[in-house]
Amino acid sequence: xxxxxxxxxxxxxxxxxxxxxxxxxxxxxxxxxxxxxxxxxxxxxxxxxxxxxxxxxxxxxxxxxxxxxxxxxxxxxxxxxxxxxxxxxxxxxxxxxxxxxxxxxxxxxxxxxxxxxxxxxxxxxxxxxxxxxxxxxxxxxxxxxxxxxxxxxxxxxxxxxxxxxxxxxxxxxxxxxxxxxxxxxxxxxxxxxxxxxxxxxxxxxxxxxxxxxxxxxxxxxxxxxxxxxxxxxxxxxxxxxxxxxxxxxxxxxxxxxxxxxxxxxxxxxxxxxxxxxxxxxxxxxxxxxxxxxxxxxxxxxxxxxxxxxxxxxxxxxxxxxxxxxxxxxxxxxxxxxxxxxxxxxxxxxxxxxxxxxxxxxxxxxxxxxxxxxxxxxxxxxxxxxxxxxxxxxx
Amino acid sequence: xxxxxxxxxxxxxxxxxxxxxxxxxxxxxxxxxxxxxxxxxxxxxxxxxxxxxxxxxxxxxxxxxxxxxxxxxxxxxxxxxxxxxxxxxxxxxxxxxxxxxxxxxxxxxxxxxxxxxxxxxxxxxxxxxxxxxxxxxxxxxxxxxxxxxxxxxxxxxxxxxxxxxxxxxxxxxxxxxxxxxxxxxxxxxxxxxxxxxxxxxxxxxxxxxxxxxxxxxxxxxxxxxxxxxxxxxxxxxxxxxxxxxxxxxxxxxxxxxxxxxxxxxxxxxxxxxxxxxxxxxxxxxxxxxxxxxxxxxxxxxxxxxxxxxxxxxxxxxxxxxxxxxxxxxxxxxxxxxxxxxxxxxxxxxxxxxxxxxxxxxxxxxxxxxxxxxxxxxxxxxxxxxxxxxxxxxx
Numbered sequence: 162x163x164x165x166x167x168x169x170x171x172x173x174x175x176x177x178x179x180x181x182x183x184x185x186x187x188x189x190x191x192x193x194x195x196x197x198x199x200x201x202x203x204x205x206x207x208x209x210x211x212x213x214x215x216x217x218x219x220x221x222x223x224x225x226x227x228x229x230x231x232x233x234x235x236x237x238x239x240x241x242x243x244x245x246x247x248x249x250x251x252x253x254x255x256x257x258x259x260x261x262x263x264x265x266x267x268x269x270x271x272x273x274x275x276x277x278x279x280x281x282x283x284x285x286x287x288x289x290x291x292x293x294x295x296x297x298x299x300x301x302x303x304x305x306x307x308x309x310x311x312x313x314x315x316x317x318x319x320x321x322x323x324x325x326x327x328x329x330x331x332x333x334x335x336x337x338x339x340x341x342x343x344x345x346x347x348x349x350x351x352x353x354x355x356x357x358x359x360x361x362x363x364x365x366x367x368x369x370x371x372x373x374x375x376x377x378x379x380x381x382x383x384x385x386x387x388x389x390x391x392x393x394x395x396x397x398x399x400x401x402x403x404x405x406x407x408x409x410x411x412x413x414x415x416x417x418x419x420x421x422x423x424x425x426x427x428x429x430x431x432x433x434x435x436x437x438x439x440x441x442x443x444x445x446x447x448x449x450x451x452x453x454x455x456x457x458x459x460x461x462x463x464x465x466x467x468x469x470x471x472x473x474x475x476x477x478x479x480x481x482x483x484x485x486x487x488x489x490x491x492x493x494x495x496x497x498x499x500x501x502x503x504x505x506x507x508x509x510x511x512x513x514x515x516x517x518x519x520x521x522x523x524x525x526x527x528x529x530x531x532x533x534x535x536x537x538x539x540x541x542x543x544x545x546x547x548x549x550x551x552x553x554x555x
Numbered sequence: 556x557x558x559x560x561x562x563x564x565x566x567x568x569x570x571x572x573x574x575x576x577x578x579x580x581x582x583x584x585x586x587x588x589x590x591x592x593x594x595x596x597x598x599x600x601x602x603x604x605x606x607x608x609x610x611x612x613x614x615x616x617x618x619x620x621x622x623x624x625x626x627x628x629x630x631x632x633x634x635x636x637x638x639x640x641x642x643x644x645x646x647x648x649x650x651x652x653x654x655x656x657x658x659x660x661x662x663x664x665x666x667x668x669x670x671x672x673x674x675x676x677x678x679x680x681x682x683x684x685x686x687x688x689x690x691x692x693x694x695x696x697x698x699x700x701x702x703x704x705x706x707x708x709x710x711x712x713x714x715x716x717x718x719x720x721x722x723x724x725x726x727x728x729x730x731x732x733x734x735x736x737x738x739x740x741x742x743x744x745x746x747x748x749x750x751x752x753x754x755x756x757x758x759x760x761x762x763x764x765x766x767x768x769x770x771x772x773x774x775x776x777x778x779x780x781x782x783x784x785x786x787x788x789x790x791x792x793x794x795x796x797x798x799x800x801x802x803x804x805x806x807x808x809x810x811x812x813x814x815x816x817x818x819x820x821x822x823x824x825x826x827x828x829x830x831x832x833x834x835x836x837x838x839x840x841x842x843x844x845x846x847x848x849x850x851x852x853x854x855x856x857x858x859x860x861x862x863x864x865x866x867x868x869x870x871x872x873x874x875x876x877x878x879x880x881x882x883x884x885x886x887x888x889x890x891x892x893x894x895x896x897x898x899x900x901x902x903x904x905x906x907x908x909x910x911x912x913x914x915x916x917x918x919x920x921x922x923x924x925x926x927x928x929x930x931x932x933x934x935x936x937x938x939x940x941x942x943x944x945x946x947x948x949x
Contacts, residue, residue, distance in 0.1 A: 163828050163947055166820050167909030168562065168572065178562065188582070426560050434557050481949070489947050490910040515561030516884040516922060521915025524940050528910060531944030543937045546918050550925030553557055553883050555875070 165491035172522045173495040174306040174336060174469040176358040176365050177512035179415075183362055186418035191410040200400050202413055207403075209420050213338055213361075213428075214353050214371040216345040221395055223368045224409045227335045230354035230368035231260045233390040234331050238352065238376050240384040241265040243297040246328070248284060249273030250312055251305030252499035253333060258300060264385055269296075275500055278464040279312045281320035288324035297379075298329040298351075303343065304336035307499045309471035309507065310459050311341070318349040329376060335359060339423055340435045340468045340511050351376040357412065360431075360468065362419040362512045366412050432467075437552055438510045438519045439467035441545035445523045446472055446508075449530065451538030458505060468511035471497070477535045479506040482526070485533060490525035516549055559885035566916045567889040568700040568730060568863040570752040570759050571906035573809070577756055580812035585804040594794050596807055601797075603814050607732055607755075607822075608747050608765040610739040615789055617762045618803045621729045624748035624762035625654045627784040628725050632746065632770055634778040635659040637691040640722070642678060643667030644706055645699030646893040647727060652694060658779055663690070669894055672858040673706045675714035682718035691773075692723040692745075697737065698730040700753075701893045703865035703901065704853050705735070712743040723770060729753060733817055734829045734862045734905050745770040751806065754825075754862065756813040756906045760806045826861075831946055832904045832913045833861030835939035839917045840866055840902075843924065845932030852899060862905035865891070871929045873900040876920070879927060884919035910943055 171178050192199045203222070210220035223233055239245070244267040247258035258268035271287055273279055279301065288296065299321060304311050318330055329351040334343055338353075339360030345353050351373045357363035372380070372392060380392055388394060389405050401408070423431055443465060449455045458471035474482070479497060483506055486492040497505030508526070510519055523542040530537045565572050586593045597616070604614035617627055633639070638661040641652035652662035665681055667673055673695065682690065693715060698705050712724055723745040728737055732747075733754030739747050745767045751757035766774070766786060774786055782788060783799050795802070817825055837859060843849045852865035868876070873891060877900055880886040891899030902920070904913055917936045924931045 163824065164831055164910040164913075164943065166816070166825065166828060167907050167912045168574075170911045180562075422560070430557060431560065434560060437558055485949050489949070492911050513561050516558040517564045517886050517915030517919045518561045518911075519558075519915075520918025520922075520936070521911030521913075524914025524918065524936065525911045527937075527940045528914075528944040528947060529949075531941060532947060532949045540934075540937060542914070542918065542940055543921075543934060546921045546936055547925060549558065550922040553922060553926060555879050555883070555923075555926045 163489065165489055167491055170492040170518060170522055170525070172509050173493055174359065174507055174509035174511065177362060177509065178514065179362055179364065180419065180422055180513050182422060183415045183418045186414040187411040189414065194401065194408050194410065199408060199410070202417065203400065203403055203408070206413060206416060206420070209424070210369050211371060214345045215343060215347065216371050216373070218371055218373055220369055220371040221392060222404065223370065223390070224366060224404065225368040226365055227333070227354070227356040227368060228260065230356060230370055231257045231333070232264065233368065233370050234352045234354050235261055235264055235266060236383070236385040236387055236390045237372070237392050238329060238379040238383050239266050239297060240382065242267065244269065244295050245298045245300050246271055246287065246296045247300040248279040248312070248317065250277065250279045250302065250310045251275055251308030253302045253305050253307065254300055257302070257333060261300070275308050276458055276460050278310050279317060281313065281316040284317060285320040285324045288321060288326040288328065291326065294327055296326070296328050298331050300331050302333040304341070304466040304468055306336045306469050307471070308458055309466055309469050310464050311337070311466040314350065315348045322349070329379060336468050336511065337466070339431065341466070342432055345371060357416055360512050361416065362422070363415045364412060366409060367416060435467040435511065437549060438514060438516065439470070441519055441549050442470045442508050442510050442523065444544040444548045445541035446470060448539070448541040448544045449537040452536040454536045458501060468509065469495070470508045470510065471501070471505055472508065473501065473505050479504065481533055482506060482529045482535065485529035486525050490528060492522050492525040494526070516553070520545060557883065559883055561885055564886040564912060564916055564919070566903050567887055568753065568901055568903035568905065571756060571903065572908065573756055573758065574813065574816055574907050576816060577809045577812045580808040581805045583808065588795065588802050588804065593802060593804070596811060597794065597797055597802070600807060600810060600814070603818070604763050605765060608739045609737060609741065610765045610767070612765055612767055614763055614765040615786060616798065617764065617784070618760060618798065619762040620759055621727070621748070621750040621762060622654065624750060624764055625651045625727070626658065627762065627764050628746045628748050629655055629658055629660060630777070630779040630781055630784045631766070631786050632723060632773040632777050633660050633691060634776065636661065638663065638689050639692045639694050640665055640681065640690045641694040642673040642706070642711065644671065644673045644704045645669055645696065645702030647696045647699050647701065648694055651696070651727060655694070669702050670852055670854050672704050673711060675707065675710040678711060679714040679718045682715060682720040682722065685720065688721055690720070690722050692725050694725050696727040698735070698860040698862055700730045700863050701865070702852055703860055703863050704858050705731070705860040708744065709742045716743070723773060730862050730905065731860070733825065735860070736826055739765060751810055754906050755810065756816070757809045758806060760803060761810060829861040829905065831943060832908055832910065833864070835913055835943050836864045836902050836904050836917065838938040838942045839935035840864060842933070842935040842938045843931040846930040848930050852895060862903065863889070864902045864904065865895070865899055866902065867895065867899050873898065875927055876900060876923045876929065879923035880919050884922060886916050886919040888920070910947070914939060
């Protein structure tokens with residue numbers, strides 16, 4: 162316990178660190194929800210969310226988390242008994258498919274692997290075999306926070322087109338939006354969903370959806386629509402319809418402050434920052450892995466995300482390392498979840514993170530590896546420092 | 556600018572990082588300053604401050620900074636034309652002596668060196684030469700935040716006694732109290748002063764003084780007493796006299812939260828934490844120093860404080876390094892001040908600091924040394940990690 166007094170380092174993949182500006186933004190009275198100021202707040206946020214999704218289409222704000230957004234997406238475009246194909250590469254496409262099943266949708270998994278990204282050619286083959294076009298939509302996760310993978314959404318989109326299949330492409334960008342490039346329109350994504358508590362640096366409680374014209378067409382005949390999630394109802398003339406009731410004013414104040422910070426930094430800059438910090442983490446893990454115990458969960462370096470790194474511990478106990486980092490250093494690591502629970506830990510590097518936060522986190526992990534005598538290659542944090550020193554020019 | 560978005564790392568030697576609990580404590584209405592709750596708040600703080608000073612004597616709370624506390628101390632025990640001897644080992648005993656001069660006190664410096672601690676034997680010799688006991692008080696600084704030195708207050712106290720001299724020992728513990736052991740009564744200190752914004756993790760604006768019986772005796776005949784600083788007036792029967800007017804309620808709320816945190820950690824634990832983190836910084840600087848450019852300002856390792864490390868840069872520009880750390884990484888280093896201005900930077904490791912904050916700060920400095928191509932021995936941050944990993948047991 163001796164060196165943890167100080168600011169807690171939250172290195173979990175969401176909820177992420179909130180900037181003080183975001184916290185402060187919530188410390189004020191609510192707006193009159195019928196005021197012009199409230200309408201302006203909503204309009205500005207919806208416009209900016211579409212910019213974040215890189216779409217000309219409209220966005221929707223839900224009081225919900227990511228699981229809620231899954232349901233929002235499905236209920237607006239699907240009918241009971243229709244079929245989705247979910248692309249496995251970790252835990253979250255599976256979770257989305259299970260949500261679909263629970264709503265009366267037939268859900269098929271395209272088998273994949275926890276240690277690699279979705280293979281677009283397998284998707285293309287499966288869709289070609291679906292001659293009757295039973296598959297109404299493909300569910301893809303951009304970054305899976307369990308496995309640490311990044312899927313190639315443009316390639317997945319191309320695979321659908323090359324198969325000549327009309328399936329909608331529905332994408333979960335919860336763990337990537339605001340951190341890595343995402344181009345909804347250019348990539349041909351039909352619906353994108355995300356949430357407030359990762360790259361958008363806001364409190365959990367808000368989810369966001371954007372829909373293409375093709376998705377709006379599907380929406381018209383979808384019979385799973387419910388009053389809370391329904392896009393058409395949310396576009397009614399009254400402002401309160403935008404939120405299907407009371408607006409979550411304080412969460413919106415927080416989101417406004419967070420998006421202002423992100424736009425002030427500029428998106429290309431934030432993406433570059435995540436790429437630098439993600440690579441710094443990978444340099445450290447790569448050096449540690451030489452000890453034969455630690456290893457990347459994602460085997461192919463090109464498939465590792467810039468927002469979260471999942472580290473396998475072959476034989477050593479990740480809970481001991483996490484406990485050391487938390488109790489002795491004040492660094493909270495993510496645990497391994499799903500099929501690698503008990504065999505992995507995760508380092509999040511998304512949202513409000515800078516070089517000293519990442520280097521401090523890596524330093525604490527390296528302290529723990531040493532204190533716990535877990536075999537590891539030396540110089541992991543140093544490799545991260547050297548990489549950043551070489552790439553962040555004076 | 557690419558990797559600085561994230562929480563700012565404040566590595567300056569005061570004001571230091573404030574815990575969120577301290578910030579939150581101020582976010583409430585003031586107390587009725589005539590209420591029992593206000594009296595209880597004051598009584599509890601005064602009792603706890605005496606515990607922090609390790610004295611059975613009473614403490615005083617001033618709305619002031621450290622410079623104000625210097626004046627509070629001097630005005631309560633000195634008369635116009637009396638003489639003090641200030642012990643040079645950096646900038647702050649000199650500053651205190653200048654304040655004395657400005658108040659009509661004769662101030663003599665015991666010459667010292669910016670690169671080493673006060674030599675008690677020189678003090679003893681000077682006092683022995685003062686046969687008429689013209690020197691009324693000795694001004695000593697425990698930790699000088701400019702030079703990074705720690706002075707041996709018990710040895711200084713012994714030197715006064717061994718010289719058979721009646722001088723009062725007045726000590727500035729601004730940069731040590733709450734971070735390193737301080738034993739006012741055991742060490743024979745007559746007056747100790749400190750301030751809120753360093754080891755006490757509170758906003759600048761409060762200063763604290765504790766006085767021994769010998770100091771109280773001197774107080775009776777002191778003619779520099781003024782209404783605002785006067786101990787006797789502050790001990791009058793009315794509560795408002797404790798603050799010579801309106802109590803600084805919100806600063807007191809903050810201080811209450813900070814001392815609660817410190818006591819919850821326990822003082823021995825906080826001292827050990829500072830010792831571990833201070834040594835970690837020294838391991839890093841020691842490794843970097845092998846490149847021939849960086850060097851410790853304090854030559855003797857035993858005289859380096861556990862709260863701030865002053866690093867000389869022989870030939871390289873510390874402003875460039877500080878700019879890199881601030882603009883590119885979000886780490887704010889202390890600048891060199893006084894006679895080493897423009898030739899040094901400072902790393903504070905006091906107050907609300909833990910392993911990842913220190914390792915993140917060191918990592919950012921090492922990034923900067925690399926990016927700026929400033930010659931430095933490699934493996935500085937790694938040496939800090941290894942030291943902490945070996946000494947913070949699982």
